[in-house]
Amino acid sequence: MNLILLFSNDFLDGSTRVRLSDRRFLHAKTIHQVKLEDSLQVGLLNGKMGTGIVTKIEDTFMEMDVTLETPPPPPLPVTVILALPRPKVIKRVMIAMTSMGVKKIFLINAYRVEKSFWQSPVLSKESLDLHCLLGLEQAKDTLFPEITLARYFKPFVEDTLPEIIKDTLSIVAHPKANTPCPAHVNGPVTLVIGPEGGFIPYEIEKLISCGVKPVHIGPRILRVETALPFILSRLM
Amino acid sequence: MNLILLFSNDFLDGSTRVRLSDRRFLHAKTIHQVKLEDSLQVGLLNGKMGTGIVTKIEDTFMEMDVTLETPPPPPLPVTVILALPRPKVIKRVMIAMTSMGVKKIFLINAYRVEKSFWQSPVLSKESLDLHCLLGLEQAKDTLFPEITLARYFKPFVEDTLPEIIKDTLSIVAHPKANTPCPAHVNGPVTLVIGPEGGFIPYEIEKLISCGVKPVHIGPRILRVETALPFILSRLM
Numbered sequence: 001m002n003l004i005l006l007f008s009n010d011f012l013d014g015s016t017r018v019r020l021s022d023r024r025f026l027h028a029k030t031i032h033q034v035k036l037e038d039s040l041q042v043g044l045l046n047g048k049m050g051t052g053i054v055t056k057i058e059d060t061f062m063e064m065d066v067t068l069e070t071p072p073p074p075p076l077p078v079t080v081i082l083a084l085p086r087p088k089v090i091k092r093v094m095i096a097m098t099s100m101g102v103k104k105i106f107l108i109n110a111y112r113v114e115k116s117f118w119q120s121p122v123l124s125k126e127s128l129d130l131h132c133l134l135g136l137e138q139a140k141d142t143l144f145p146e147i148t149l150a151r152y153f154k155p156f157v158e159d160t161l162p163e164i165i166k167d168t169l170s171i172v173a174h175p176k177a178n179t180p181c182p183a184h185v186n187g188p189v190t191l192v193i194g195p196e197g198g199f200i201p202y203e204i205e206k207l208i209s210c211g212v213k214p215v216h217i218g219p220r221i222l223r224v225e226t227a228l229p230f231i232l233s234r235l236m
Numbered sequence: 237m238n239l240i241l242l243f244s245n246d247f248l249d250g251s252t253r254v255r256l257s258d259r260r261f262l263h264a265k266t267i268h269q270v271k272l273e274d275s276l277q278v279g280l281l282n283g284k285m286g287t288g289i290v291t292k293i294e295d296t297f298m299e300m301d302v303t304l305e306t307p308p309p310p311p312l313p314v315t316v317i318l319a320l321p322r323p324k325v326i327k328r329v330m331i332a333m334t335s336m337g338v339k340k341i342f343l344i345n346a347y348r349v350e351k352s353f354w355q356s357p358v359l360s361k362e363s364l365d366l367h368c369l370l371g372l373e374q375a376k377d378t379l380f381p382e383i384t385l386a387r388y389f390k391p392f393v394e395d396t397l398p399e400i401i402k403d404t405l406s407i408v409a410h411p412k413a414n415t416p417c418p419a420h421v422n423g424p425v426t427l428v429i430g431p432e433g434g435f436i437p438y439e440i441e442k443l444i445s446c447g448v449k450p451v452h453i454g455p456r457i458l459r460v461e462t463a464l465p466f467i468l469s470r471l472m
Contacts, residue, residue: 139456220375233469
């Protein structure tokens with residue numbers, strides 16, 4: 001946690017003082033071992049960042065006097081459309097994407113996505129929100145991403161995708177593509193990433209017919225958690 | 237497993253036939269559900285890649301007739317020097333680095349590396365080897381990386397580092413650096429990555445005095461498993 005993310009209801013009525021008693025308090029207390037008058041980096045969810053001076057520490061809560069003055073870092077102009085990974089990986093991938101500044105994330109179905117993955121409690125709003133918060137706290141950012149689950153591939157591609165990719169460079173990472181992944185794209189990108197084992201030919205064809213271009217990142221096949229930062233870095 | 241990695245002792249005397257009965261056999265049987273005459277991608281450790289045609293499947297082993305003709309993908313010309321991450325992360329990071337083609341890896345101590353991490357069974361030769369094999373099998377590569385553990389920071393920097401960074405561009409990822417991380421370096425690189433919380437000023441000074449240049453990757457602080465692919469992609 002490189003930044004403590006604050007919510008508007010953390011503030012004591014109309015003041016610049018916050019009181020924390022949850023996970024954030026425990027982390028500050030046990031990991032950072034905060035003391036009175038320590039200065040911690042804080043940020044208001046979807047707002048500015050600044051510092052919090054610790055004014056009170058009790059057994060079950062702490063209070064800080066907060067000043068917010070700097071804007072969060074700019075978002076990454078990339079929309080990521082990701083075939084739903086296995087639950088263990090979703091957590092890490094949500095943290096990774098959020099920490100890199102991705103603000104629009106679609107988790108979609110594909111033939112090689114195991115049906116059981118959609119039942120995972122990791123996909124609950126609470127769990128997805130938590131992992132996004134962890135990513136923002138890691139990266140020192142406050143802008144919460146928008147996450148959409150799309151359980152049906154075909155209607156997603158036919159009805160939703162055209163609107164998403166409009167006015168963006170839209171690509172799908174595909175090991176069999178002939179074109180290398182573009183670098184330093186000076187503008188918004190839509191990046192589609194398939195499941196373990198890749199999209200099946202029907203799915204690639206559907207994406208292509210919608211205007212998405214298959215690209216490769218070389219002869220190596222990377223796991224999604226490695227491929228994502230590898231490609232996002234290349235695009236920037 | 238996108239490629240089955242073979243060892244010279246898998247081959248039946250002087251033949252092109254291999255017999256597998258371990259983890260690789262179980263994976264092929266249960267995940268890939270191989271059948272007689274299936275063609276699987278294989279590679280000889282530190283040698284060529286090709287195909288194996290399944291010639292026999294029994295309860296406890298399978299045999300393949302192997303043809304090896306294509307060279308593995310070129311290595312990444314980057315030496316990675318990494319402050320030892322927590323054990324859970326080491327596994328993933330070894331797989332990630334190996335899958336991206338890193339062939340020289342140093343795991344070093346730093347002030348903010350918890351002492352207990354060095355006691356982890358993940359650092360046993362068997363465990364490190366296994367995670368490197370998983371990375372090679374993931375990426376379809378055969379060239380095994382060289383891994384060195386350096387438990388003492390000061391002697392490592394003073395005695396070993398000068399030889400490593402000779403004739404390479406040597407950089408350390410450091411959020412407080414003034415210079416951005418270089419991109420598209422056309423030559424060998426030595427990349428140093430600190431622990432969670434970063435190197436302490438003394439360590440950064442030691443690295444600088446040895447000729448290593450601090451660079452940043454923007455305002456966001458990334459976890460090591462995200463930072464590594466992000467930076468390696470940028471360097472290439």
